[in-house]
Amino acid sequence: MSEAGFLLSRRDFCRAAAATGGLVATGGLGGAAEALAGLGNALTLQTTTRLSAVEARYYDKLEHNEIICRICPRECRVGDLERGYCGTRENRDGIYYTLVYGLPCAVHVDPIEKKPLFHFLPGKLAFSIATAGCNVNCKFCQNWDISQFRPEQTRNVDLPPERVVELAIKSNSAVIAYTYSEPIIFYEYMYDTAKLGHQRGVRSVMITGGHISEKPLVDLCGQLDAIKVDLKSFSEKYYQDIVHGELKPVLDALVTIKKQGLWQEIVYLVVPTLNDSEKEFKELCQWILTELGDSVPIHFTRFHPTYLLKNLPPTPTATLETACDIALAAGLKYVYIGNVPGHKRESTHCGSCGKKVIGRYGFYITEYHLQGGVCKYCGKPVPGVWA
């Protein structure tokens, strides 16, 4: 056991975030638990090498101690002593367990804009957690050193749901964000934490790739306040080759979230030569308009070479601008460019009068002209969750 101490106040957070992006409880394989320098020790996290053995939800038992997991469309068939694709759920004598309940390997406090969620409590802090594991394997994953590892290979901290909520409150975070890796693979932990958070006035958001089956998603929507979905492409082939997943279940999830009435935003990471054709942008935007409506914010974000895609350059800003133009021409009202700090498309413009209502630089709010979610200039509502 070792200890990592950190203190969090909003002022400290802002200073730390500017320097490092938040506070860290862990790195990947071989990483040491650490605290951000200069933040004091008001909050303490305990690292642990134990794994949880909490029975997983949504699975069926088969013959010979096999099980089939129903949490995501992958529907892993898992033999005794084996794990599913996510690496975080293990079959022991025909009972499926989550090994990561209460054991995040990343704990930060971020601006909600970092998720990004631009129409959800702007300027608020999000107490952000992730466990090891993921149910896809994107070749461009920025967080592969946690998402593509098993929980015994990451440095985890002991953080049961009650403690997450407590720390969120102590750190002045209005929101708990389940993020960085793929929260669906720590579904039980996320669900229980979100439920407890609501009881204490803390809201919850999920940052997901959207590979989740309908029933668990519907149940989860009852505990969440917003979801950001990474729609990684509008091509099945891209999903197969680059994501190791499927497009259709993600589209289904987006429609389900809309039906459940939950606020959602979409991120589309534009990867040069792989998902950046104008044709794909057009098809994507038309689908969003038809199935989700014109008010769903979409963020076209810049790719940076990493993990298994180091041979491609960062996305040219011009490509992101082309995507934006296509989305606006298609009729989508809230279109953003991400990972290009200072770009004018980081700001929110009123869907009715076109005036800038929220100015942003990177993750920070520079101006704000909404009152109760209504444009100060034209008096028309801007969709979102503002208070």
Place this chain on the structure above:
Amino acid sequence: MPAEKSKVVLVRSARSVTKNGEIDAKATSALLAAGLCLLAGQKDAAVSLAGYVQPRQKVGIKVNCLARRVVVTQPALTEALVKLLQEARVKGEDIVIWERTTDELKQAGYEPNMFKSGPRCLGTDARGVGYSSRLYPIGSIGSLISNILVEEVEVNINLPVLKDHNLAGLAGGMKNFYGAIHNPNKYHDNHCNPYVAEVNALPLIRKKNRLTIIDCLKVQYHGGPAYNPGFVERYGGLILGADPVATDVVALSVLEKIRNAHGRPPLKREGRHPEWLMTAGSEKYKLGNASWDKIELIEKTV
């Protein structure tokens, strides 16, 4: 694919597994020696091993302990191999018996200091071992590799156990290298095809692994890969070969024969035929001979 036929040896001994299901160490040792001699065409087992491992090389022995008990690489077999390696002038301290985790090794009966003369039993998770810092692209996936294979050993002997596998169909020699990567869960889609081939095509594995000896003393012929007591055959055999594909082709035939004898359908009918074997033998991967007309099978009962 090798132009010549690949020699594979299947040896059996009724005495290697007792009526109580215990392993007879002496009979197992004799079985191993006989198999090695047949494979190398030599009269002496240690001399036979010298064809695959040079004196003073650092030698890894990759066992399979996933099932934790019964259908694991039998410690008595591993001990017999260690003894022969030492007779072949490999130093005890240069031998590493390895697996994914130390806990799996212990549960299967391997103690870290079970050998007095130096060989170590190590899980990749042991302190100071771990996985490579370098990410190795493997097909469309990427993995870190056990530092035991990357840094510790110069050559490796693959010493798995023959099992049915609910996804791969066959867990024999090539599948055992899933225990060398940090994220095997990413390699089970599509019944492990082409992933078993891709892992074994990794130059590190291809270059270092010299010999496969599949423990068929007790075979999990159905309901694997964990131990499933209703479906274990006391087969009393070993399969040996230098060609990993050909060795697994023979292993598959043994598994199917045992399944058939117990009224189990062919793996193909259960949708689990290991297509990855043909992939491994294909022009693309060239890991060995997958076709029977390119395999010379020598069978002997000891």
